[in-house]
Amino acid sequence: MNDIQLYLAPFQGITSNVYREIYTQHFDGIDKLFTAFFSSIHKWKIPPAKSIELAQTHHHGVRVIPQILSKDADEMLRFAQICADKGFEEINWNLGCPFPRVAHKKRGSGMLPYPEMVQEILDRLMPCMPVKFSIKCRLGYESPEEIQALLPVFAQFPLSELIVHARIGKQLYKGPVDLTTFEKIADKVASPLIYNGDIFSPDEFLSIQQRFQQINRWMLGRGLLTNPFLPATIKGIPLPEEPKILIRKFVDDLYFAYRHKMNDRLQSINVMKEMWSYLALSFDNPTKVFGKIKKCKSFDTYEDTVNLVFEKYQWMGSGGKR
Numbered sequence: 001m002n003d004i005q006l007y008l009a010p011f012q013g014i015t016s017n018v019y020r021e022i023y024t025q026h027f028d029g030i031d032k033l034f035t036a037f038f039s040s041i042h043k044w045k046i047p048p049a050k051s052i053e054l055a056q057t058h059h060h061g062v063r064v065i066p067q068i069l070s071k072d073a074d075e076m077l078r079f080a081q082i083c084a085d086k087g088f089e090e091i092n093w094n095l096g097c098p099f100p101r102v103a104h105k106k107r108g109s110g111m112l113p114y115p116e117m118v119q120e121i122l123d124r125l126m127p128c129m130p131v132k133f134s135i136k137c138r139l140g141y142e143s144p145e146e147i148q149a150l151l152p153v154f155a156q157f158p159l160s161e162l163i164v165h166a167r168i169g170k171q172l173y174k175g176p177v178d179l180t181t182f183e184k185i186a187d188k189v190a191s192p193l194i195y196n197g198d199i200f201s202p203d204e205f206l207s208i209q210q211r212f213q214q215i216n217r218w219m220l221g222r223g224l225l226t227n228p229f230l231p232a233t234i235k236g237i238p239l240p241e242e243p244k245i246l247i248r249k250f251v252d253d254l255y256f257a258y259r260h261k262m263n264d265r266l267q268s269i270n271v272m273k274e275m276w277s278y279l280a281l282s283f284d285n286p287t288k289v290f291g292k293i294k295k296c297k298s299f300d301t302y303e304d305t306v307n308l309v310f311e312k313y314q315w316m317g318s319g320g321k322r
């Protein structure tokens with residue numbers, strides 16, 4: 001399965017520059033990384049707190065794709081040029097964000113019911129785009145039928161990739177993925193098509209892959225945050241004899257990197273808690289593990305709790321309870 005490519009999905013508040021750097025330092029198997037979405041690029045200069053996310057075009061040799069959430073072609077071009085100047089070769093347009101405060105303004109997945117708006121933006125944008133341009137979208141916002149009207153629009157432009165999260169916006173992250181609709185579009189997409197949604201284990205990957213044999217690029221999200229070895233396992237890369245030891249090292253390195261980045265502010269524990277809300281699911285008692293981590297309010301209690309978790313609970317990888 002060496003020809004398959006696996007991408008790490010963007011997660012606002014989790015897959016930061018720090019996460020991407022430490023993750024790729026410890027784990028193999030990921031071929032592409034994405035920043036969480038940028039928005040409100042009103043000026044040519046990105047504020048320092050955000051520009052750190054564009055500090056590296058690669059992490060340990062893995063390419064980073066900056067992402068923008070916008071409905072303003074000029075803003076997107078400004079972002080593309082800023083990224084081009086920093087050495088990035090591609091940007092990604094977020095047409096998938098489902099949160100009502102975004103979607104109600106016809107942004108993210110909220111734009112999917114309006115193909116004419118997508119057309120207008122791409123018409124203005126694409127002739128001037130200085131880098132490769134890909135899109136991450138859902139099947140629709142209100143209905144999975146919406147993608148049918150979008151595909152002819154997308155097909156008019158040289159998109160480098162189309163990543164489709166097989167849900168509609170209204171579902172948020174709940175309910176089943178809609179493989180039937182994904183199947184209907186799989187052969188109709190002009191650009192390379194990437195599947196995203198609910199790949200939590202190597203078995204789930206295999207069953208979806210069997211259904212879509214024409215797809216060889218896959219984006220992994222919560223399944224990877226839960227089990228960082230998921231890409232390696234899918235690709236058949238051998239795991240260390242004691243995976244739990246490497247998970248521990250990863251968790252510690254991430255924690256100290258965040259403390260360093262945040263000048264030892266307690267906020268670094270909150271960032272770790274976001275990550276633990278997924279990682280806890282790979283232990284044999286996720287509720288207990290996350291319950292303990294969630295309560296930590298100081299560096300000492302966090303460190304003691306992490307020691308206890310690794311001593312007391314078994315690490316199950318993708319085989320934990322969900």
Ligand SMILES: Cc1cc2nc3c(=O)[nH]c(=O)nc-3n(C[C@H](O)[C@H](O)[C@H](O)COP(=O)(O)O)c2cc1C
Binds near residue numbers: 037173
């Ligand atoms: C907390 C959270 C933050 C997210 N942030 C982003 C984001 O910034 N950009 C984006 O395109 N998708 C974002 N997503 C969606 C994921 O990238 C991914 O598409 C989604 O989780 C489905 O994939 P999965 O089932 O493999 O997790 C986010 C999802 C969650 C739960």
